[in-house]
Amino acid sequence: MSNIAVVGGHGQVARHLHPFLVEAGHTPVALVRNEDYRADLEAAGAEVRLLDIESDDAAAFAAAFEGCSAVVFAAGGGPDGDVERKRTVDLEGSLKSVEGAQQAGISRFVQISAIGVDEPVADDAGEVWQAYVAAKRDADAALRESGLDWTILRPGGLVDEPGTGMVALAPTLDRGSIPRADVAAVVAACLDEEATIGKQWELVAGQTPVLAAIRSS
Numbered sequence: 001m002s003n004i005a006v007v008g009g010h011g012q013v014a015r016h017l018h019p020f021l022v023e024a025g026h027t028p029v030a031l032v033r034n035e036d037y038r039a040d041l042e043a044a045g046a047e048v049r050l051l052d053i054e055s056d057d058a059a060a061f062a063a064a065f066e067g068c069s070a071v072v073f074a075a076g077g078g079p080d081g082d083v084e085r086k087r088t089v090d091l092e093g094s095l096k097s098v099e100g101a102q103q104a105g106i107s108r109f110v111q112i113s114a115i116g117v118d119e120p121v122a123d124d125a126g127e128v129w130q131a132y133v134a135a136k137r138d139a140d141a142a143l144r145e146s147g148l149d150w151t152i153l154r155p156g157g158l159v160d161e162p163g164t165g166m167v168a169l170a171p172t173l174d175r176g177s178i179p180r181a182d183v184a185a186v187v188a189a190c191l192d193e194e195a196t197i198g199k200q201w202e203l204v205a206g207q208t209p210v211l212a213a214i215r216s217s
Contacts, residue, residue: 061100
């Protein structure tokens, strides 16, 4: 059993992830800024530690990662229309997570990004969308250059439908949607598959069971 730090531990994907980690024999360490989330997360089998992604520095991230063997970056500023939070959460939160992992001596790092963020953004795209794409693109680039044992997952449109356990996974895919539960299942499976290190995949709903998709991609 190992402890897995989950940055953005009360996010929608993260809340699906914790039970998968528990089922795999791990202890999810949910990093959240609000003490009010503790009871719900502990009921899901997670250990809870407090961390403010936006205001804490990399040293605080490293301290929050103590005793963990891997980090999952599952945080996001969300569709709140706030351009600034795309930088402070989606980009800087990832950068501080990477630096914190390095300081803590943790090499394994799985990041949830978004499909198509390396593609040019349309001129008529809104300011918030442009900021979001830039933040995810730059966070992924920094992780690839970090020297960590990284995996980057770039899901399509996230939906709240029940997970099916069936996905499509490849370096590039046509845009599509995927249940958040299936994204969580892929994250959990990647942590236990050494062959996923150094892989960047796009991810949508598909016809292949999660583990088979990972092992054949």
